[in-house]
Amino acid sequence: MSQQRENAVSHRDKVLTLDNMNPFVKRVEYAVRGPIYLRAVEIEKELKEGVKKPFTEVIKANIGDAHAMGQQPITFFRQVLAICSYPELLEDNSFPDDVKQRAKRILNACGGHSIGAYSASLGIECIRQDVARYIESRDGGIPSDPDNIFLSAGASDAIVTVLKLLMYGEGRSRTGVMIPIPQYPLYSAALSELGGVQIQYYLNEDNCWAMDITELKRALYAAREHCNPRVLCIINPGNPTGQVQTRQCIEDVIKFAKEERLFLLADEVYQGNIYSEGSEFHSFKKVLFELGPEYSNTVELASFHSTSKCYMGECGFRGGYMEVLNLDPGVKVQLQKLVSVRLCPPVPGQALLETVVNSPRPEEPSYPTFIKEKTAVLAALAEKARLTEQTFNTVPGIVCNPVQGAMYTFPRITLPQKAIDKAKESGHQPDMYYCLRLLDEEGICLVPGSGFGQKEGTFHFRMTILPPTEKLKLMLERISQFHQRFTQEFS
Amino acid sequence: MSQQRENAVSHRDKVLTLDNMNPFVKRVEYAVRGPIYLRAVEIEKELKEGVKKPFTEVIKANIGDAHAMGQQPITFFRQVLAICSYPELLEDNSFPDDVKQRAKRILNACGGHSIGAYSASLGIECIRQDVARYIESRDGGIPSDPDNIFLSAGASDAIVTVLKLLMYGEGRSRTGVMIPIPQYPLYSAALSELGGVQIQYYLNEDNCWAMDITELKRALYAAREHCNPRVLCIINPGNPTGQVQTRQCIEDVIKFAKEERLFLLADEVYQGNIYSEGSEFHSFKKVLFELGPEYSNTVELASFHSTSKCYMGECGFRGGYMEVLNLDPGVKVQLQKLVSVRLCPPVPGQALLETVVNSPRPEEPSYPTFIKEKTAVLAALAEKARLTEQTFNTVPGIVCNPVQGAMYTFPRITLPQKAIDKAKESGHQPDMYYCLRLLDEEGICLVPGSGFGQKEGTFHFRMTILPPTEKLKLMLERISQFHQRFTQEFS
Numbered sequence: 009m010s011q012q013r014e015n016a017v018s019h020r021d022k023v024l025t026l027d028n029m030n031p032f033v034k035r036v037e038y039a040v041r042g043p044i045y046l047r048a049v050e051i052e053k054e055l056k057e058g059v060k061k062p063f064t065e066v067i068k069a070n071i072g073d074a075h076a077m078g079q080q081p082i083t084f085f086r087q088v089l090a091i092c093s094y095p096e097l098l099e100d101n102s103f104p105d106d107v108k109q110r111a112k113r114i115l116n117a118c119g120g121h122s123i124g125a126y127s128a129s130l131g132i133e134c135i136r137q138d139v140a141r142y143i144e145s146r147d148g149g150i151p152s153d154p155d156n157i158f159l160s161a162g163a164s165d166a167i168v169t170v171l172k173l174l175m176y177g178e179g180r181s182r183t184g185v186m187i188p189i190p191q192y193p194l195y196s197a198a199l200s201e202l203g204g205v206q207i208q209y210y211l212n213e214d215n216c217w218a219m220d221i222t223e224l225k226r227a228l229y230a231a232r233e234h235c236n237p238r239v240l241c242i243i244n245p246g247n248p249t250g251q252v253q254t255r256q257c258i259e260d261v262i263k264f265a266k267e268e269r270l271f272l273l274a275d276e277v278y279q280g281n282i283y284s285e286g287s288e289f290h291s292f293k294k295v296l297f298e299l300g301p302e303y304s305n306t307v308e309l310a311s312f313h314s315t316s317k318c319y320m321g322e323c324g325f326r327g328g329y330m331e332v333l334n335l336d337p338g339v340k341v342q343l344q345k346l347v348s349v350r351l352c353p354p355v356p357g358q359a360l361l362e363t364v365v366n367s368p369r370p371e372e373p374s375y376p377t378f379i380k381e382k383t384a385v386l387a388a389l390a391e392k393a394r395l396t397e398q399t400f401n402t403v404p405g406i407v408c409n410p411v412q413g414a415m416y417t418f419p420r421i422t423l424p425q426k427a428i429d430k431a432k433e434s435g436h437q438p439d440m441y442y443c444l445r446l447l448d449e450e451g452i453c454l455v456p457g458s459g460f461g462q463k464e465g466t467f468h469f470r471m472t473i474l475p476p477t478e479k480l481k482l483m484l485e486r487i488s489q490f491h492q493r494f495t496q497e498f499s
Numbered sequence: 500m501s502q503q504r505e506n507a508v509s510h511r512d513k514v515l516t517l518d519n520m521n522p523f524v525k526r527v528e529y530a531v532r533g534p535i536y537l538r539a540v541e542i543e544k545e546l547k548e549g550v551k552k553p554f555t556e557v558i559k560a561n562i563g564d565a566h567a568m569g570q571q572p573i574t575f576f577r578q579v580l581a582i583c584s585y586p587e588l589l590e591d592n593s594f595p596d597d598v599k600q601r602a603k604r605i606l607n608a609c610g611g612h613s614i615g616a617y618s619a620s621l622g623i624e625c626i627r628q629d630v631a632r633y634i635e636s637r638d639g640g641i642p643s644d645p646d647n648i649f650l651s652a653g654a655s656d657a658i659v660t661v662l663k664l665l666m667y668g669e670g671r672s673r674t675g676v677m678i679p680i681p682q683y684p685l686y687s688a689a690l691s692e693l694g695g696v697q698i699q700y701y702l703n704e705d706n707c708w709a710m711d712i713t714e715l716k717r718a719l720y721a722a723r724e725h726c727n728p729r730v731l732c733i734i735n736p737g738n739p740t741g742q743v744q745t746r747q748c749i750e751d752v753i754k755f756a757k758e759e760r761l762f763l764l765a766d767e768v769y770q771g772n773i774y775s776e777g778s779e780f781h782s783f784k785k786v787l788f789e790l791g792p793e794y795s796n797t798v799e800l801a802s803f804h805s806t807s808k809c810y811m812g813e814c815g816f817r818g819g820y821m822e823v824l825n826l827d828p829g830v831k832v833q834l835q836k837l838v839s840v841r842l843c844p845p846v847p848g849q850a851l852l853e854t855v856v857n858s859p860r861p862e863e864p865s866y867p868t869f870i871k872e873k874t875a876v877l878a879a880l881a882e883k884a885r886l887t888e889q890t891f892n893t894v895p896g897i898v899c900n901p902v903q904g905a906m907y908t909f910p911r912i913t914l915p916q917k918a919i920d921k922a923k924e925s926g927h928q929p930d931m932y933y934c935l936r937l938l939d940e941e942g943i944c945l946v947p948g949s950g951f952g953q954k955e956g957t958f959h960f961r962m963t964i965l966p967p968t969e970k971l972k973l974m975l976e977r978i979s980q981f982h983q984r985f986t987q988e989f990s
Contacts, residue, residue, distance in 0.1 A: 023729055023762045023799050026829040030666045033837055041620055041839040049619075073617045076610025090585035094577040100591075119567025124813040126564045128540075129532055161652060161817075164841055172692075175521045197840045201663075238514055271514040308514050322615040324846030326652075338517040346524055348532040349688045350655055355815030356847040 035200040038193050039459020044443050045070050048453040063451030067483055069472045070453045072247075072415045074321025074385075077474040082320065082381050084374045085363045088114070092123050092359050106372040113366075114359045123355040129348035131159025131329070132355070135362045139329050142365035146279075147294040152331060158343070159329045159353045159361065163277045163314040166330040168198045170310045173343060174239055174271060175202050184235035186227060186270070188219070190418060190460035190468070192247040205235040210463060213420065216409050217251035221260050228268060240270040245278040245289070245413030248460045248470035250393075252287040252412040258295045266307050274311040277328075280318030283390040284412035293333065309333040315360050317415065319385040327357030327364075389415070392473040392480055399484040405495055406488070415474055418457065421467050421491065427498035439467040445494065450486045526691040530684050530950020535934050536561050539944040554942030558974055560963045561944045563738075563906045565812025565876075568965040573811065573872050575865045576854045579605070583614050583850050597863040604857075605850045614846040620839035622650025622820070623846070626853045630820050633856035637770075638785040643822060649834070650820045650844045650852065654768045654805040657821040659689045661801045664834060665730050665762060666693050675726035677718060677761070679710070681909060681951035681959070683738040696726040701954060704911065707900050708742035712751050719759060731761040736769040736780070736904030739951045739961035741884075743778040743903040749786045757798050765802040768819075771809030774881040775903035784824065800824040806851050808906065810876040818848030818855075880906070883964040883971055890975040896986055897979070906965060909948065912958050912982065918989035930958040936985065941977045 026034070048066050055061060068076070075081065084107060091097045091111035098108055117134045119125030130136065136159065140152040160166035176183050184205040187195045191208075199206050209227040211217040219242070231237045242261065244253045253261075265272050274292035282289050292311055297304045315327035332340070368374040393411035400408035400419045408419035423438050431441035439456035446452050457468025475483060517525070539557050546552060559567070566572065575598060582588045582602035589599055608625045610616030621627065627650065631643040651657035667674050675696040678686045682699075690697050700718035702708040710733070722728045733752065735744045744752075756763050765783040773780050783802055788795045806818035823831070859865040884902035891899035891910050899910035914929050922932035930947035937943055948959030966974055 021760075022825070022827040022830070023760050024665060024830050025827050026833070028667050029664050029830055029833060032666075033664060033833060036837060036840060038836065038840045041842070042836075071617065073610060074615075075613035076616040078611050081613055081615050086585040090581040090588060093584055094581035097581060118815070119564060120569050122566035122572055122815070124565075124572050124811075124815045125567040126562065126814045161845065162842070173520050173524060174515060175523075176519050194840060201837075201840075269512075269514050320615075323617045324609070324613070324615045324843070326843075326845040334513070336513040336516050339513070339515050339520055342517070342520060342524060345529065345533075346527060346692075349527060349529045349685060349692075351532070351653070352815070352817075354652065354817040354845040354848060357845060 032201050032203055036197045037200070037459070038197045039455050040071050040193060042455075042459060044440070044447060044453060044455060047444065048447060051447065051451065061451065062449060066447070066451045066453055067475060067479065068453045069475060069483065070455045070470075072317060072472050072474065073323055074415075074474050075323070077472070078476050079321050079385060079474070080381070081322065082378065084368055084378045085320070085322070085360060087374075088363045089356065089359060092356070095121070104373040106368055106374045110363060110366060114362055118355065123359055125355070127352040127355050127358060129350075129352050130344065131157070131353055132358050132362075135159065135358055135365075136329075138362060138366045143293070143331060147291055147297070150294055150297045152293075156332050156335075157329055158332065158347065159327075159358050161326040161328065161353045161357060162316055162323075163275065163312040163328045163330075164194050165326070165353070166310075166312055166328060167194060167273065167275065169343070169346060170273060170330070170332075171198050171204065171239070172202060173339065173346070175204055177236055180234055181236045183239065184231050184237035185239040185241060186224070186231075186237060187241045188243060188246070190248050190457065190462055191241075192243055192275070193459060195241055196461075205231070207231040207235070207237055208461060211246070211249060211251070213409065213463070213466075216412070217246055217249040217418075219253060219257050219261055221264055224261070224264055238269075238271055239273060240265050241273040241275065242292070243275040245281060247275075247278065247414050248416045248418045248455075249409070250411040250414045250416050250418060251409065252282055252284065252289065255288075255290045255295060258290050258292060259299065262292065262296055262299060262303060262307060266303060272307060272309040274309060276311050277314040277317050278414040279313065280386075281389065281415060282413045283393040284410055287412040289413070293331065296333070304333075306334060308335060315357065315364055319382045320360075320364055321385075322360055325357040325360045326354050327361040328353075329361060388477065389473065392477060393417075395477070395480065396471070396473050396484060399488065403488045403491055406491060411473060415472050416470050417473060418460070418468050418470050421469065422495075423467050424495060424498035427494065430498065439469060442467070442494065443469055446487065446490050450490050452483055452486060523692050523694055527688045528684065528691070528950070529688045530946050531562050533946075533950060535931070535938060535944060535946060538935065539938060542938065542942065552942065553940060557938075557942045557944055558966060558970065559944045560966060560974065561946045561961075563808060563963050563965065564814055565808075565906075565965050566814070568963070569967050570812050570876060570965070571872070572813065573869065575859055575869045576811070576813070576851060578865075579854045580847065580850060583847070586612070595864040597859055597865045601854060601857060605853055609846065614850055616846070618843040618846055618849060620841075620843050621835065622648070622844055623849050623853075626650065626849055626856075627820075629853060629857045634784070634822060638782055638788070641785055641788045643784075647823050647826075648820055649823065649838065650818075650849050652817040652819065652844045652848065653807055653814075654766065654803040654819045654821075655685050656817070656844070657801075657803055657819060658685060658764065658766065660834070660837060661764060661821070661823075662689050662695065662730070663693060664830065664837070666695055668727055671725055672727045674730065675722045675728035676730040676732060677715070677722075677728060678732045679734060679737070681739050681948065681953055682732075683734055683766070684950055686732055687952075696722070698722040698726070698728055699952060702737070702740060702742070704900065704954070704957075707903070708737055708740040708909075710744060710748050710752055712755055715752070715755055729760075729762055730764060731756050732764040732766065733783070734766040735783075736772060738766075738769065738905050739907045739909045739946075740900070741902040741905045741907050741909060742900065743773055743775065743780065746779070746781045746786060749781050749783060750790065753783065753787055753790060753794060753798060757794060763798060763800040765800060767802050768805040768808050769905040770804065771877075772880065772906060773904045774884040775901055778903040780904070784822065787824070795824075797825060799826060806848065806855055810873045811851075811855055812876075813851055816848040816851045817845050818852040819844075820852065879968065880964065883968060884908075886968070886971065887962070887964050887975060890979065894979045894982055897982055902964060906963050907961050908964060909951070909959050909961050912960065913986075914958050915986060915989040918985065921989065930960060933958070933985065934960055937978065937981050941981050943974055943977060
């Protein structure tokens with residue numbers, strides 16, 4: 009019987025094809041490493057092979073990858089990691105005592121004193137305790153319970169895990185998840201894969217990308233017609249938009265979530281990247297507690313942090329954690345079980361997280377260097393945030409909100425109708441066409457706004473502010489010139 | 500309206516409960532870190548708090564975690580990692596030249612020369628190239644294309660990713676996946692989560708846990724009545740069973756897979772752990788090529804490897820890779836897109852993988868120490884494999900196949916009917932009851948066979964052979980005594 013089947017089809021027929029693969033996976037889109045990034049990698053190869061271009065290198069401003077843009081790692085972190093990797097260095101007198109003390113704290117908590125052992129699935133216990141203390145200190149003493157801390161492989165891992173728990177129902181009773189537009193496309197990608205319903209709420213570009221309760225209500229009530237909205241995701245400080253939500257706004261959002269019975273997901277990985285005067289980071293957790301027990305004892309919240317951003321920029325280590333609040337105890341057991349299947353988050357990433365949440369104290373020998381390095385990174389980022397906003401706003405056809413925080417600008421660009429027509433002819437979104445042209449002509453890799461979502465008829469791009477100041481200046485200048493040339497070409 | 504809803508339900512009602520959470524997640528079971536492990540952690544805490552027990556420490560033989568059991572990391576690996584973490588150590592004269600050369604190779608391939616930068620989503624290119632060369636050398640020169648290599652966060656990550664691609668259809672046309680029984684419960688857990696259909700084929704305990712084509716056919720044809728079988732998973736060397744499949748058996752399995760149009764998943768993470776004389780590791784890839792182009796150009800295969808096992812035992816780093824073969828080009832693009840959403844595998848794990856696939860060569864300064872350390876680990880494991888088999892087979896009521904490879908023994912235990920009845924009374928599987936009693940009375944943590952699957956009416960446990968020889972001897976002795984006591988109690 010199987011022989012007949014064998015003969016009926018060609019030998020080269022695949023078991024797995026585009027037609028019979030997981031349709032949810034096919035729907036996934038992830039613009040940050042999408043077609044434009046792949047083209048940038050191609051161009052880099054061409055440059056290496058000696059192909060002549062109007063530029064000598066590709067500047068990749070498509071992704072928040074600080075070290076790739078030349079930011080130096082924090083000495084203290086890396087010294088601790090070196091000792092954790094090779095404990096014989098504990099005998100090396102060139103390492104300061106606080107470095108050795110931190111490395112010992114980590115190694116003593118590892119099975120067999122090795123970061124090569126699996127950790128507990130939720131992460132190493134003493135690191136979870138130190139994370140809890142770190143959160144308490146960030147939030148002015150509001151208590152944090154280590155039992156609510158789950159270490160993770162970057163924030164992405166934890167976000168997808170919580171979304172996975174929340175998936176339920178079919179058709180009109182399927183879980184709906186409110187996500188900001190523009191959004192970081194991990195959210196849309198995860199929801200495509202999990203089969204969750206995306207409910208888009210728009211950030212208010214005219215009000216510096218603030219959240220707006222009227223808009224949240226509009227989106228929620230409309231969604232109730234076709235799904236079961238249960239989750240509200242917030243990215244603060246914003247990615248790709250760079251805003252920092254005000255305390256009042258966060259309070260309003262929490263009240264809205266409680267009233268409408270929504271599970272809150274607070275993506276706060278840029279909590280350490282605040283630049284604008286008057287802007288301040290308020291964690292959802294803190295505001296929840298400030299609203300009193302009626303809120304702090306009821307509203308379900310998962311908040312996420314990462315070692316990849318802030319002044320650390322240690323993306324490659326995939327370190328991160330989440331804090332969950334008011335989770336149903338039975339659900340929490342299920343969450344613990346689910347993470348145990350993958351055994352544990354990468355232990356070097358956990359060790360790095362320990363150095364971040366337990367960084368040198370003023371009386372310790374590594375403190376002066378640590379604070380100097382940290383301050384320099386953050387000051388440079390603040391300067392680059394200002395420079396970016398100022399430069400773009402001098403270019404006709406580019407309008408740019410202040411970069412209050414995070415690592416990106418998301419300026420609005422005006423595109424001539426002829427350019428829009430031309431893009432459609434070539435099968436691209438207009439801002440994708442714009443970005444592809446910019447990449448080919450100037451060697452600058454940005455991500456088109458369509459990859460994050462934007463209001464119908466508006467166009468944007470996301471650019472990181474991470475390149476070193478001199479390179480950033482050059483890049484801003486080239487983008488400005490390109491924009492004017494492009495506009496002229498299609499006018 | 501929402502106010503009414505608010506009033507209608509108690510304030511403490513959760514948005515997310517056991518009743519409305521993801522039902523697929525609820526179905527997930529993962530015995531290796533299941534109830535017995537959680538009880539072991541509890542007992543450890545009690546011991547620390549001074550609670551008196553008939554033992555002073557818990558021996559955790561539930562998981563293949565070599566470093567936690569005292570195995571020392573390979574010096575060369577950790578020296579390279581220390582330099583990658585803190586490149587200032589390149590100036591340190593106590594590190595050999597080959598260590599520095601390997602660290603430079605890795606750092607030069609990282610964005611900004613930092614392992615804190617994101618890598619390409621498939622992994623660092625030069626490491627993928629070195630993996631391909633490593634596979635070629637393992638397989639006697641059969642070519643390996645770096646474009647087919649995907650680095651991953653341990654093998655688990657890659658296995659789940661490929662299974663995800665293969666999910667398709669509903670009801671009777673849902674993808675069925677053939678898994679061995681006993682199996683490593685990652686497979687059943689992933690299938691529960693993804694909603695795939697588990698097709699169980701039994702390994703032949705009476706023939707040293709060999710695969711059996713008649714049994715594969717039985718399982719396949721029965722499954723065709725209720726699902727669409729498309730995938731065949733093999734674990735070789737076996738986990739939890741410790742067998743090494745013969746070349747002939749692998750050849751038969753490949754022919755079966757081709758004839759029945761099955762996508763092959765070869766879990767080969769224990770490829771470096773071979774102990775029995777006469778046993779040899781044959782990769783599915785190699786046998787596929789030896790069968791000629793009719794096979795090597797058609798049969799779809801994904802094979803998996805990891806830095807967590809073999810002589811390395813570096814579980815905490817979550818390093819690994821897969822090689823895919825004959826994948827439909829469109830599907831491969833989808834796979835590349837899917838892995839890009841998580842940005843990249845942990846870079847320290849990638850760096851560790853580089854040291855494994857590009858380990859010291861005989862002419863290099865680190866070679867003598869490296870080969871001494873590697874040989875010692877493998878010789879000790881081989882000795883412990885023999886010791887385990889021999890000891891258990893002297894105990895009436897325990898029967899144990901040779902541990903030909905991997906890191907586990909999966910002996911069959913005879914339980915008196917009264918013990919089985921007693922277990923049922925207390926709501927446990929009989930072998931779970933046995934393991935819980937063993938844990939409480941002797942402080943030894945094993946995993947019951949029911950967590951891996953076993954023939955109806957048979958009982959087993961999985962024990963790692965990783966504890967240091969003296970501790971292993973003690974453990975074997977205590978288990979033997981316990982078994983006799985337990986048998987007597989219920990006779």
